[in-house]
Amino acid sequence: MKRSELIFQSIALITLAVAFILFWNFSKGVSFVENGTLFDATVTDSYSVLQENLNRMIPILLGAILFSVAIAFYLEEYLARTSWKYQIIARQIAILASIPSLLYGILGTYFFVFKTEFGSFFTHALTFVLLVLPITIQSTQRAIRGVDISVREAAYALGAKRRHVIVHHVFPHAFSTIMAGIFIAISRTLAISALIIVVYVWTEHTPQSGDPFHIPGSVIVLLLLSLLSSVLSSFLEAKTNWS
Amino acid sequence: MKTKIQVSDLKVHYGNIQALNGISFDVYENEILGIIGPAQSGKTTLLKVINRTLEFAQGTTVEGSVQLDGVDIYSIRDVHGLRRRIGMVLPLPVGLPLSIYDNVAFAPRTAGMRKKAELDEIVERCLQQAALWDEVKDRLDSLGTKLSGGQQQRLTIARALSHQPEILCLDEFSIAVDPITTMRIEDVLKTLKDEMTILLVTNLVQQAKRLANRTAFMLNGDLIEIDDTDVIFSDNPASQSTFDYITGNFG
Structure with a gap:
């Protein structure tokens, strides 16, 4: 053959x-989805845990994205790479990004749940931000570095100030790459969350009926989210293609 | 003739590499100064020192002085204002992610101009000067980066003219432009000379011969010779290497 x-x-x-x-x-x-349980968060199965998590993740996610983009622009556009501030912050971010995601889960559970008085929302928020932020900052940094120096030089040569250069030139050029990095970070988080949710529900809850976990339902939602993420990513790339 | 730019003992290092070895010369007001020389001779570096965009390259050091109208450019605190006095056209077109109109209106807007009528007038005048108006007047809202290479380069020239600079630095502007358009832009430069001082860096020695009042020949970071263009392109320039370069014996 x-x-x-x-x-x-x-x-x-x-x-x-x-x-x-x-x-x-x-x-x-x-x-499962047709039975109306799609919006019923009281069902104690993997799907409802996932849905509850997603509801909380969206506002946290938006905040984390804005925060990480701001940090990346501060590092790349306002600090010299040789400065001690840049070196310290960039190295800390690199270390955080290289830690396996599971450790963040353990850290979140141990530190934020057992050792503090924070509510559930803050527990989610802090763990999630710690998990996502280093990855999105690094991907945004790479996107900013990818913008050719000639774009900056051309804009500065016209008398533009730094804020003009960032807002009108560097950000639009880097936008699609920034979004791609963010979507990858989100996808990674979703995938890890799904695994943890499935394992958690399986080990913590005794089945009352034949199939209480509705894992196929959860998978449909995750697939739809991945599809949505992919379509959104393609749409943004098409809309921000400057060349 | 009034001196517009005075360069004195200018030395530039990129880390351990010396790009300019202490060059000195004057540029007069309303002249076209052609700067010729082979690659790595320091021509582009010189332009980047003058508009202070060399500062974006890390690890560079600049010694000596460059005076603009008698004021050391490195003592000027408003560097954005300084750059608005100097138009810069780079060898390859740099498409800013804006519409054709916004590309040209960008510099006036950053300088604080807001009136639509004034901006419209500037956009039309600059696009006409850059020999691009007729081709884009019906699609000013389309992306500048979607134009062809030659059109983008003319858009870059229009952009450089939009802030009405006192000095126009052209760095190999005709690399991406066809010969006919190059000739049209050259005609524009001849008329612009009455309004501004032009520094023309070019590898095309014949272009310097056609346009420049005076020509400087640079080689390996040294200024070998600067004189009237007629003298440089005669059979008896002061330096043998100048003669060899313009006659095509090297470079």
Whole structure:
């Protein structure tokens, strides 16, 4: 058999397997979504835990994105890379970004839940921000660095001030890359959250009926979110293509 | 003739590499000074010192002085104001992510101009001076970065003229422009000379011969010779290396 045929058949088999898994998942999960439990957060299963988390994550996420973009611009546009401030902040961010995500979960549980009086919202917020922020800051920094120096020089040569250069030139040029980095960070967080939720529900809750976990339903929601994230990312890239 | 720019013992280092080795010369008001020389001779560095965009390159040191109308440019605190006095056109067009209109109106707006009628007048005048008006007058709202390479370079020239600079620095402006458009822009430069001082860095020695009142020849960070263009392009320039360069024996 030719190598190309082998590759083609392997791809076809994998595609078939993925299609089967998706079909199985949707056939199991759609009924759950259709039953009206989509917006019922009182159900103690993996899906409702996920939904509750998502409700809290959205405002926190927006805040974290704005904060991380601001920090990245401060680092790249206002500090010299050789300055001690840049070195200290950038290295701390690099260390935080390299820590496995699971450790953030353990840290969140141990420190914010057992050792402080914070409410549940703050527990979520602080853990999530700690998890996402270093990754989004680093990706935004890379996007800003990717903007050619000639763009800055051309704008400065016209007498533009730093804020003009950042708002009108560097940010628009870097926007699609910044958003791509943010979407990757969100996807990573969603994926990890999904795993933890499934394991948590499985180990903590005794099943009362045949299938109380509604994992297929949760997977549908996650898939839809990933699809939405991908479509939004493509839309933004198309809208911000300056070349 | 009134001296517009006075460069004295100018030395520039990029880290350990010396790009300019202590050059001195004057630029007179309302002249076109052609600056020729092979690559790595310090021509672009010289322009970047004059409009102080060299400051964005890390690890550079500048010694000596550059005076603009008798004032050392490094003593000027309003660096944005200084840059508005000096228009800069880079070798390759840099598309700012704005519409054609906004590209040209950008500099006047950052300087505080808000009146639409004034901006309209500036945009039209500058696009006409850059020989671009006829091609874009019906689509001023479309993105400047969607224009062809040659059109973008003419847009860059229009942008550089938009803040009515006293000095116009052109760094290899015709690399991305076709010969016919180059000739049209050259005609514009000849008329602009009455309004501003022009520094023309070019690898095309014949362009310097066509346009410049005086020509400077630079080589490896040294100013070899500066004189009237007729003298530089004669059979007897002061330096043999100048003669060899303009006759194509090297470079």
